Amino acid sequence: GIQVEQSPPDLILQEGANSTLRCNFSDSVNNLQWFHQNPWGQLINLFYIPSGTKQNGRLSATTVATERYSLLYISSSQTTDSGVYFCAGLNNAGNMLTFGGGTRLMVKP
Amino acid sequence: DAGVIQSPRHEVTEMGQEVTLRCKPISGHNSLFWYRQTMMRGLELLIYFNNNVPIDDSGMPEDRFSAKMPNASFSTLKIQPSEPRDSAVYFCASSFSPGKFFGPGTRLTVL
Numbered sequence: 476g477i478q479v480e481q482s483p484p485d486l487i488l489q490e491g492a493n494s495t496l497r498c499n500f501s502d503s504v505n506n507l508q509w510f511h512q513n514p515w516g517q518l519i520n521l522f523y524i525p526s527g528t529k530q531n532g533r534l535s536a537t538t539v540a541t542e543r544y545s546l547l548y549i550s551s552s553q554t555t556d557s558g559v560y561f562c563a564g565l566n567n568a569g570n571m572l573t574f575g576g577g578t579r580l581m582v583k584p
Numbered sequence: 585d586a587g588v589i590q591s592p593r594h595e596v597t598e599m600g601q602e603v604t605l606r607c608k609p610i611s612g613h614n615s616l617f618w619y620r621q622t623m624m625r626g627l628e629l630l631i632y633f634n635n636n637v638p639i640d641d642s643g644m645p646e647d648r649f650s651a652k653m654p655n656a657s658f659s660t661l662k663i664q665p666s667e668p669r670d671s672a673v674y675f676c677a678s679s680f681s682p683g684k685f686f687g688p689g690t691r692l693t694v695l
Contacts, residue, residue, distance in 0.1 A: 508683055516673055516689055523683035561627070572617070572677075572684055574627040 477503050479564045481575035488552045488582045496547040496560050496578045504564030507538050507545045508572070513558040521547070521560075552582045588687035590676050596693045602664040605690045608657055609678030617684065618651055618661050619675040627675070633659065666694045 478501035488494055500507065506525040512518050522529050522536040524545065529536055533552075538545040549556055559577040566573070589608040597603055609616050617632040631641040633653045641651070648667070653659040663670055671694050677684040 506683075510686070516691065518675060518686040518689070520683070520685060572629070576626060 477501055477564050477566055477573040479504065479562060479573050479575035481560075481562055481578050483578060484576065485579045486581070488580065490552060490554060490582055490584050492552050492582075493548070493550045494552060494580070496549070496562075496580075498545045498547070498562035498575055500543050500545070500562075500564045500575075502543065503566060504543070504573075505567045506565040508563045508565070509536055509545070509547050510561045510563065511556075511558055512561065512577075513555075518561075549580075552580075554582045554584050556580060557582050588676055588678050588685055590674075590687035590690050592690060593688060594691050594693075596695065597666055598695050599667055600665045601694075602662065603666045603670075603692060603694075605661040605674050605676075605692070607659045607661070607676030607687060609659070609676070610680075610685055611657070613678035613680045613685075614656070615679045616653060616659050617677040617679075618659070619677065619686075620672045621675060621689070622672045630661070663692075666692075668694045670694050 480499045482497050508523045509521040524536045524538045526538050526540045533550045535548045559579050561574050561577045563572045563574045591606045615634050618630040621627045630643045631651045636653045651661045673689045673691050675689045676687045
């Protein structure tokens with residue numbers, strides 16, 4: 476089945492710091508998506524990124540599909556970045572999303 | 585677009601009561617998914633529909649859970665009777681192409 480693993484599981488940053496979150500996924504994962512779950516529980520799409528690099532403001536993501544990993548970069552972190560970051564892999568049929576365990580981020584002022 | 589809409593946002597009920605969660609997907613999306621999130625098990629897929637037809641309900645935990653999608657703009661997830669271990673956040677998501685959009689979730693507490 477699909478395997479999605481994230482690291483680190485927990486991360487504490489000082490406001491303004493940069494960070495990199497990693498997601499490893501198995502061969503059966505076709506595409507990758509990054510989500511942010513804010514402290515209020517809302518799940519927000521960040522990137523749909525099967526390969527290559529995308530940027531959105533202070534966030535960017537890179538997926539190297541041939542090496543089965545994706546990275547999420549957060550630059551100049553802010554307290555509002557706190558929450559849990561999930562990556563999720565889509566199966567080859569494109570209809571089942573498997574989530575990793577998440578990285579719980581806390582940004583301190 | 586208003587995004588995926590779920591109601592209610594919060595539900596507190598007593599064990600044994602029937603609970604109905606509602607979802608309105610994004611207009612034009614042809615797939616709809618119900619997920620459950622708990623501290624112990626993380627995010628789990630319960631069931632998904634394609635063109636209003638249930639495709640895979642293997643994630644539905646028990647017969648107490650049922651889901652329907654009578655039309656392209658509405659789906660329900662029903663728990664009858666509810667139990668305290670059903671307490672969780674239930675997310676609905678919709679998609680048209682790869683890349684899912686999640687609703688705000690319904691936080692269910694069963695006392």
